Amino acid sequence: MTFSGGYDMRAVSYAQFGGPEVLQVVDLPVPQPGPGQVRVRVAASVVHPVDLLVRAGRFPAPLPTEPPYVPGWDVAGTVDVVGASVGDLAVNDDVIGFSPWLRTTVGAHAEYVVLDAAWLTAAPVGIPAAEAATLPTNGLAAAQALELLALPAGSSVLVTGAAGQVGGFTLALARVAGLQVTGIAGAGDREFVESQGAMFLPRSGDPVAATAATFDAVVDLALIGSSLMDLVRDGGGYVAASPPLRPEPTRGIRAFALNVLPDRTRLGELVKLVESGDIPLRVADVYSFADAAAAHNRLAQGGMRGGVVLVP
Structure with a gap:
């Protein structure tokens, strides 16, 4: 993944560990996909308990990079640029998937994210992005x-x-x-x-x-x-x-x-079960990037019965 292209995107980021107040909306260069990768225009992403743990500086294992970080694992969105050697995804495809963040520190709480094409599959048809993002x-x-x-x-x-x-x-x-x-x-x-x-x-x-x-x-x-x-x-x-x-x-x-890793084939099977009504998708609350701190506070309170979703 490279950063170029001359224009910026908005992203949720933090440069130091701490409480939800360290989260800021910043302008970052729009990333460009390398071979085997695609860029996704993000429609929705999800806040996970591990995001809170890392942000607070309490994750027990070393991470591959230093702050600042853009958090966010899951993504629902639309492919807008396809890198070389990607034969099965095209511009304007609606997709879902996730970044194995603890290995990559590539976060989806941004207007655009670059991910390996193998980590993504076709989004469930007829399901709102905020719901679809809770699945991967x-x-x-x-x-x-x-x-x-x-x-x-x-x-x-x-x-x-x-x-x-x-x-x-x-x-x-x-x-x-x-x-x-x-x-x-x-x-x-x-x-x-x-x-x-x-x-x-x-x-x-x-x-x-x-x-x-x-x-x-x-x-x-x-x-x-x-x-x-x-x-x-x-x-x-x-x-x-x-x-x-x-x-x-x-x-x-x-x-x-459990040590969850991306699996396009299995995720595609889960999408079919969503489309057939066999798997329920539950959203507790949807927040804008500007309200990311409120989203972290809400998740920290516990008792959530659905995903806490961020939208650009």
Whole structure:
């Protein structure tokens, strides 16, 4: 990716770590795509918890570049320039995808973003950009969780944080895969959890004591931790929300951690499930770039039941 072209774009950026007040709207050179890349005119992007962690200077691993940063993983938008050696995307194609930001620090909270063409797929037809932008990172995380477990149809799986963004996608994909799903969520989320074909289990201080059931697998998105291994049958599976939280295997249980990466083919399959109505897309709030600090504050309050979306 190079920067040239003689004109500027607006982007959300921060030059130092701190609270939401460090976010500013700045003018940056418009990036130009290199071979295998395309430039996307951004229609919508999403704020994730990891964006807040990095902005606050609390991300536990080193990043590949130094500030200033433009945050933002997911993108829904329109291809406006195609680099060399890109044969399958064209100018004016509506696309969705995401930047693996922790590896690239290339952020989508900008009017334009340059991404590898292999990270993008056709946007769902007839779906507003703000909704479509909520799918890539969280949808692929949910798909990866279930693919790591590789459960046969009819298996039972417990999902914590079931009403959150990744949780909602996990419930929907588990239903499509023919799994018997139980979702742990707050009392106010019962209707949503059951709408995805899952059994509802109210959140409690001790989920292990709250149920007499055991499961073929657990997907722990609420970061409850390794105590949940007690709910997994011998030889079952366990997925932690991030690598540091993966428990030590015991009783033949296979333990995995999520590390979501772009996957155009799988994302294309998720788009088809959105278009068929099998996956719900949920937007909690939409903010302009100028209100990025308010978006970060809102997400930090927790309890979101949908994506926090930024639009240029």
